[in-house]
Structure formats: C-alpha cells, structure tokens
Amino acid sequence: MSSAGEGLSRPLPEQVRSHVVELASQALGTMPAAAVPPPLRTIAKFEPRKRARLGGTPIAAQLETDKEFREAVAEALAAGWPELAASLQEGSVPPAAEPVLVAAAAYLIRPPGWEEMVEVARADLERSAAAAEGSAQEQTLTRLREQLAAQKTAAKEESDRLREQLRAARTEISDLRRKLHDARERAKAADARAAELEEAAQEARAAAASAGSAGESELRRLRERLADSERQLEATRRAAREGRSVEDTKVRVLLDALQDAAAGLRRELALPSGISRPADSVASVAPGRPGVQAVPARALADDDPALLDQLLTLPQIHLIVDGYNVTKTGYGNLTLADQRNRLLTGLGALYAQTRTELTVVFDGAELNGPVPVSAPRGVRVLFSAPGQIADDLIRQLVRAEPVGRALAVVSSDREVAESVRRMGARPVPAALLLKRLGRA
Numbered sequence: 520m521s522s523a524g525e526g527l528s529r530p531l532p533e534q535v536r537s538h539v540v541e542l543a544s545q546a547l548g549t550m551p552a553a554a555v556p557p558p559l560r561t562i563a564k565f566e567p568r569k570r571a572r573l574g575g576t577p578i579a580a581q582l583e584t585d586k587e588f589r590e591a592v593a594e595a596l597a598a599g600w601p602e603l604a605a606s607l608q609e610g611s612v613p614p615a616a617e618p619v620l621v622a623a624a625a626y627l628i629r630p631p632g633w634e635e636m637v638e639v640a641r642a643d644l645e646r647s648a649a650a651a652e653g654s655a656q657e658q659t660l661t662r663l664r665e666q667l668a669a670q671k672t673a674a675k676e677e678s679d680r681l682r683e684q685l686r687a688a689r690t691e692i693s694d695l696r697r698k699l700h701d702a703r704e705r706a707k708a709a710d711a712r713a714a715e716l717e718e719a720a721q722e723a724r725a726a727a728a729s730a731g732s733a734g735e736s737e738l739r740r741l742r743e744r745l746a747d748s749e750r751q752l753e754a755t756r757r758a759a760r761e762g763r764s765v766e767d768t769k770v771r772v773l774l775d776a777l778q779d780a781a782a783g784l785r786r787e788l789a790l791p792s793g794i795s796r797p798a799d800s801v802a803s804v805a806p807g808r809p810g811v812q813a814v815p816a817r818a819l820a821d822d823d824p825a826l827l828d829q830l831l832t833l834p835q836i837h838l839i840v841d842g843y844n845v846t847k848t849g850y851g852n853l854t855l856a857d858q859r860n861r862l863l864t865g866l867g868a869l870y871a872q873t874r875t876e877l878t879v880v881f882d883g884a885e886l887n888g889p890v891p892v893s894a895p896r897g898v899r900v901l902f903s904a905p906g907q908i909a910d911d912l913i914r915q916l917v918r919a920e921p922v923g924r925a926l927a928v929v930s931s932d933r934e935v936a937e938s939v940r941r942m943g944a945r946p947v948p949a950a951l952l953l954k955r956l957g958r959a
Contacts, residue, residue, distance in 0.1 A: 531626065532641050536579060537571075538623040543578045543588075544570035546595040556581050556588050582627075593627040604628060612636060618643035821936075827951045831873050833925045839916055839944075840866065840952065841909060841930035842881040848931055848949040859892060865956035867895025878916060882909040910935050917942045 531539065547555060547563040547570060555563045559581055562574035571578070582589045597604035603620065606613050607630045612621055622640030625633040819826045830836060846858035853861065859881065866877050874897070883890070883902030894900040903912040913928060917939050920926055926944035929952045930936055936946035 529641075531637065532619075532622070532644050534619045534644060535622040535626065535637070535640065537575075538619050539582065539626055540575045540578050541571045542596055542623060542627065543582055543592045544574065546592045547578075549595065550591060554591065556585055559588075589627055589629075593624075593629075596624055596627055600624065607633070607636070612639070618647075821946060821948055822951070824951065824954060827927075827947055827955050830925070830927045830945065830947065831875055835876075836925040836927060837876045837878065837920065839913055839926070839928045840877065840879040841913060841928070841932060841935060841949070842879045843909070844930045844932055844935075845949040845952055849953040859890075862956075863892070863895055863898060863900065866898045869956060870895065870897035880909045880912050880916070910938075914938060914942070917944050 530536070544562075545567065547559060548567055550563070552560070552563075558577055559574065562570055562577060565573060582592065593604075600620070603613060603616060603624055606616075607621075607624055607628055610631055618640035622637045625636035625640075630636075819829065831838070840862075842859065842862060843855075846853075846855075846862050850858060850861060862879065866879060869875070870877055876899075877897060878899040878901060880901050880903065881890075883904065890902060892900050901912060901916075903909045910932065913930070913935060917926060917928065926939075927947050928935065928939045928944050929947045929949060930939075931949040940946055
C-alpha cells in the first residue's frame with residue numbers, strides 16, 4: 520500500500536497494512552450508510568469476515584485518498600484502544616504495545632512523529648522476522664545435522680551389514696568351492712568305478728561268450744554221445760527182443776544215466792532249446808490314433824496383432840470361427856441376423872484375399888427351424904444341431920482333421936480356447952479377427 524505524499528518513504532509493512540485494513544473493515548460495519556464512502560458501500564454490505572479479505576485493496580486505497588474516512592476509522596480505533604490513542608497523541612509509545620498495532624494506530628491517527636513510529640515498528644518487525652528466520656534456519660540446520668548424523672549412523676549400520684553379508688558370502692563361496700571340489704573328486708571316482716565296471720562287464724560278456732561256446736561244444740559232444748547211446752540202445756533193444764542178458768541190463772542202466780546227465784547239464788548251463796521261435800520274426804506296431812498336430816507358427820502371444828496374419832500364410836490352414844462369440848465381441852448391439860450378415864461379408868472378403876478354408880459355426884441349439892443364410896463363396900456356414908452347442912461342434916471339427924494339418928480356432932471363450940489347444944489347434948482371440956476384417 521503506497522503512502523506517497525503522506526510522509527513515508529516506503530510502503531507500509533504488509534502486517535501493518537493488513538491490520539489497518541482489518542480495522543477499517545470493522546469500522547465500516549458500524550458506520551451509518553450515509554457516512555460510508557461510495558466506493559466502499561458494496562463492501563460494507565459484506566459479512567465482517569469477507570470485508571477485509573475481498574475488499575482489502577479498495578479499503579486501503581480509500582484510506583490513502585479519503586482523509587475523513589481515515590479519521591472515522593481512527594476514531595473507532597481510539598474508542599477501542601483509548602490508552603494507546605492517548606499515548607500516541609502525546610508522542611509516546613507504550614512499552615508493552617505490539618509494534619504492528621502501534622504502527623497501524625499511528626498511520627490512522629497521524630500524531631506528531633507518526634512516520635518515525637511506523638519506521639520503528641517496521642524495524643521491530645524486521646528484527647523479529649530476522650530473528651524468526653535465524654531461529655528457523657538454526658532449527659533447519661539442527662534438523663539437517665540430526666538427519667546427517669542419522670544418515671551416517673544408517674550408512675555405518677548398512678556398511679556393517681554389507682560387510683557381514685560379504686563375510687557370509689565369502690564363507691559360503693568357500694564352502695561351495697570345497698563341496699564342488701569334493702563333488703568333482705567323487706565324479707572322478709565314479710567315472711573310474713564306471714570304467715572298471717565297464718571293463719568287468721566286457722570281461723563278463725567275453726567269459727559268457729566263451730562259456731557259451733564251450734557249452735555249445737559240450738552240447739555237441741553230449742549230443743554225439745547221446746546219438747551213440749541211442750544207437751546202442753536200439754541195438755540193445757534188438758538184442759532184448761532176441762533175448763535179455765545180464766550184460767544187456769547193465770548197458771541199459773548206463774544209457775539211462777547218460778540221458779539224465781545230459782538233461783542236467785543243459786539245465787545247469789541254461790542252454791536255449793533253439794536259436795529262435797517263429798513268432799519272434801513277426802513285427803508289431805502298438806495301436807493308437809495321433810491327434811491333430813499343433814500349428815507350426817513361431818512363438819507369438821495370443822493377443823499379438825501379427826499372429827493371425829502369420830497363421831493365414833500357412834499352407835492349407837483351416838480357420839474355424841466361433842460366430843456369435845466374434846459378433847458379440849465386435850457388434851453385439853445389432854440383431855443376430857445383422858451380426859451374421861456382417862461377419863459373413865467380412866469373411867467373404869478375407870477368403871477373396873487369402874483363399875483360406877473358412878468355417879464359421881453358429882449356435883443353433885435354440886433355433887426353432889432352419890435359418891436362411893447366404894454364405895459367401897469360400898465360406899462354410901454351420902449351425903449346431905438341436906441339443907448341441909456351437910462349442911461342441913467346433914471340437915468335432917478339430918477332431919475330424921487329418922494328422923499334420925494346420926488348424927486355428929477364433930474364439931475368446933476361455934474354455935473353448937483351452938480345449939482346442941489341448942487337441943493341437945491354435946486359439947486366436949476374436950479381437951484379432953475383427954481387426955483383420957476391419958483392415959480388409
């Protein structure tokens with residue numbers, strides 16, 4: 520608030536100016552309507568709390584230019600603080616008076632030397648502000664020192680903790696190195712043991728082969744002896760038919776002993792009864808029906824915009840579309856007939872561009888009769904039968920495909936997507952097809 524022409528070299532301090540405006544706004548509420556200056560009559564109608572806040576500038580300007588208004592405010596001040604007003608008129612300042620109130624009263628009452636009183640109050644306020652600022656700075660400095668000390672303490676604690684962790688890590692690394700060394704030694708020992716066992720196995724196989732060869736030789740020898748024995752037996756039988764004797768009986772007993780010895784030797788050596796069986800030469804294949812192979816596409820996320828474009832480039836891919844799932848995702852506000860027509864139009868354009876086999880499946884479980892649909896060229900349109908939902912018909916289409924053919928199913932139904940994925944087909948979100956049809 521300027522005080523040019525009033526004896527002040529500088530504007531009133533802001534605290535003094537605010538107090539002067541507050542005193543003037545209080546005086547406005549008690550002044551007769553006729554005594555209120557015209558520029559302030561609207562402000563005088565405000566609530567007391569709003570006068571100083573909303574009308575501060577006009578009130579301050581009126582105090583500068585309107586002497587009568589300032590004197591009226593000074594009279595109101597003198598009525599409220601008569602001792603202060605009397606002391607100022609005498610040219611003295613009460614020692615216990617607040618500097619802001621003294622400066623405001625001096626500005627309004629204008630006793631002799633009021634300019635000096637304002638300057639003294641200004642100096643007191645500046646000293647108080649400087650002291651407060653110094654105190655605040657000291658407090659800030661103290662707080663910063665405390666924070667620095669706390670940070671140093673925390674840093675030291677963190678450093679100690681990290682050193683402890685480092686020591687623990689070094690100890691753990693040492694233990695791991697020792698364990699690694701032990702593991703390597705055990706691995707070397709195991710390798711050596713494995714080599715020894717392999718060598719022993721080879722020796723055992725060689726011994727088994729040698730034993731088998733020896734067994735075969737022994738078997739041939741026994742067979743020759745058996746043949747001799749059988750010939751002797753036959754001769755003995757012929758002799759027995761001609762007449763038995765004591766010597767013939769001895770020979771028969773010896774022959775039986777030889778037969779039993781040959782049978783026991785065969786059992787002891789576990790000799791096979793033959794080289795192979797006829798059934799061993801017959802090859803067999805385990806029955807089983809392979810499922811539909813997965814789409815050989817590079818790893819792309821299901822919501823990747825490039826997924827559908829990549830799938831459409833695969834040779835002989837079959838694209839199966841969950842019709843109502845796509846239409847209700849893209850334009851569910853239309854009627855079912857309009858949804859079908861819009862989707863089929865877009866799929867017809869897609870076929871014209873890609874020549875991909877397209878099958879769109881609609882849910883016909885709740886339909887009362889056949890639905891007239893004009894299918895575009897290259898687009899197969901199927902409705903599920905009564906008592907069947909479109910999801911089941913989609914799964915039947917996937918199972919019907921031959922081994923190795925690329926398959927993709929467009930549906931945002933999580934259950935459908937998971938089931939066809941397990942069957943080998945690649946699920947595609949409905950939003951990707953809608954974007955592709957939008958580009959077409």
